[in-house]
Amino acid sequence: MPGIVNGRCLIDGSAQGALLFADTGLSLWGGVDPSSGEVIDRHHPLSGQSVAGRVLAIPGSRGSCTGSSVMMELISNAHAPAALVLAEPDEILTLGVMVAQHFFGRSLPVLCVGQHAFDTLRGQPWARVDGASLSLYSQAPDDPWLPREAESENDTADGAIELSRRDQELLDGAHGKAAQVAMQIVLRMARLQGARELIDITQAHIDGCIYTGPASLRFAERLVQWGARVQVPTTLNAISVDQRRWRELGIDPALGEPASALGDAYMAMGARLSFTCAPYLLDSAPGLGEQVVWAESNAVVYANSVLGARTLKYPDYLDICIALTGRAPLIGCHLPERRRPQLQIQVPPLAGADDSVYPLLGYHIGGLCGSRIPWISGLHQQHPDLDDLKAFGAAFATTSAAPMFHIAGVTSEALDPDLSSGLSEALPCVSITPQDLLASWKELNTARDTQVRMISLGNPHFSLSEFARLAALCQARRKHPDVVLAITCGRAVLEQARAAGHLAALEAFGATLITDTCWCMLGEPVVPVDCRSLMTNSGKYAHYAPGLVGRRVHFDSLGACVDSACSGTRSGRPPAWLSPFSPAEPADHV
CATH class of the missing domain: 3.30.499.10 (Aconitase, domain 3)
Known part of the structure; x- marks a missing residue:
């Protein structure tokens, strides 16, 4: 008899395959080749393996918001996992599957089983996912099992989410098909996240303009065909080519032409020609407490931590859906109580350290945190400037799934004495040694x-x-x-x-x-x-x-x-x- 694990079904469906397990989060962008399914993150335990056709069991994603785009690409070109099994709910991976359903009619089951059950999956050879159930086998079962038809999602049911009159109009199609589909996706994700209401946002930064393959361009062009127009000021992330000079730089037209066209598609929706992964350097950067929707992992971390603006780590494609509606789920770092630190990190004195210390610390601390927001002590005397915080945050966002950090005496909200009171008694604490940093130095070199x-x-x-x-x-x-x-x-x-x-x-x-x-x-x-x-x-x-x-x-x-x-x-x-x-x-x- 197989072992049975029950969990929470994030995307319905059934599938089976050899189980590919890792206890380290995986960024699909930069971590998985979207054209083949090979794990290319050379720092990851699954490096060199293929996710295609296997039941992929990972704690969740980390790093780039573009993982959702890679997931959609993998589903579109038939190199995706057969199913995803997660320790905790993951918006980036789930959103990629959700968009593939809406735009291409393809999907795969996504199941969240919790950390305790997830830890029991190590070493299991074969798995079968069916809705909220995971069956484990010592070998491929010899039975007449066939995958069943997935239950369709009821995108018009608002559940417990309170909708404004305009929200309902968007959902009913009164503002066009692009806005209607965007609102359907926003509400589906909001229900998965447990949001009770939506909020207005003041601006968006779109990461989905990165070209990951033909599906990413088809997605954007279909929105343009449906009359998509952003409802808030919207900037664009760095695209995949220098749009003015890609021919001069010798870029193959097979990449240059669709990558440039993808940037044009988002500008046709009304986005600003910014093409930068550092939107916090623009004159439109948000202020303290401003509710925004940003994607691009380093930008999200900088916005929350340094600027004190409020955004989730938004997946690619959810970013444009929110920009098209102007509405975002009130959840996570949009809420003051969800921005509080969950882990203390003590940094040792680092006499004579040069500017390489900040990306090195960010990389190391991100790996310690997972999805927990850290409170970092010991850097106030180093007087990090904005460039140091930018370098720290980008490396932190690479190895962590957390949307922000606090540096005592430095970052905007860490200057609030109410935030730091009682931390030493309430939170677990990790002390970093210089030897720890040397190990991370060697990992990067x-x-x-x-x-x-x-x-x-x-x-x-x-x-x-x-x-x-x-x-x-x-x-x-x-x-x-x-x-x-x-x-x-x-x-x-x-x-x-x-x-x-x-x-x-x-x-x-x-x-x-x-x-x-x-x-x-x-x-x-x-x-x-x-x-x-x-x-x-x-x-x-x-x-x-x-x-x-x-x-x-x-x-x-x-x-x-x-x-x-x-x-x-x-x-x-x-x-x-x-x-x-x-x-x-x-x-x-x-």
């Missing part, structure tokens, strides 16, 4: 050779102050002729840097400037074909690059990146502030 051919800067997009720092570091110097140093940024910041006079030193140095897109979307030939490893100061890109572009990574500070751009080499040793905790070892073993 995957390159085995000392040669450097590519320096990748601007993940997230460069700020004006970062341009100023880089220009000062490059002044009266010139890069090695065999090294490419490229910077990605938004168009608005590029023009600010030009007006401030920062670009002259960078152009004399030999830097390449790329707008509209970001390193998580760039590959060859921007990354040279003969480049075996690259160097970056981004903890986020150091994590994703081995899977996305198949290169090992040197991770270090901005100053070290400039030095290596000039020499064409990298020592492989940790920085001076970490060196006392590192045993002596040859560079090719780092």
